[in-house]
Amino acid sequence: AQSVSQHNHHVILSEAASLELGCNYSYGGTVNLFWYVQYPGQHLQLLLKYFSGDPLVKGIKGFEAEFIKSKFSFNLRKPSVQWSDTAEYFCAVTPASNFGNEKLTFGTGTRLTIIP
């Protein structure tokens, strides 16, 4: 079974700082990877996803993530954060072989707090 680790539980940054949130997964086969964001009081929204192809994926709101297969990682990055990026960020993985029928496995989440 697959698993996801997010080692940063709470990250606090000042506005304009650069961001990198770690995500490592464990699975023996090909995977699809996702980053979701949950703003305070709101539902999960997809930031970006990786299915195949270019391992550097660009998402909404200036976020990007790089899939490094050798490291089983899919870290989320943003060069300059804004106060509005304050939210909970979840990395998720699912086996690629049976997409749509397999569950998404989530990491424990990283709370990001941006200080104005």
Place this chain on the structure above:
Amino acid sequence: GAVVSQHPSRVICKSGTSVKIECRSLDFQATTMFWYRQFPKQSLMLMATSNEGSKATYEQGVEKDKFLINHASLTLSTLTVTSAHPEDSSFYICSAAGFRYGYTFGSGTRLTVV
């Protein structure tokens, strides 16, 4: 993009009563829907996988007789919390899987059992 509508967004019920939560995929067909539960400041925990026209597959530790799931059509899945108790109070989220859109989440239902 894909939209998943979840209703109601908030519900308060008395202990011992049942509550039904609906999850609809509005502009795509979802053969598979997922039901999650999220405790405060924690990650989403999968409760069950719902397939259209068949019985749901429950995760270990989830009581299937308490959390009844029905996936009657390709656009509708329902979760019924039966004989609710205060410990069932939580945030319930559904997700629908579509090939083009990946996994789309509903806005969630906050259940409070008093």
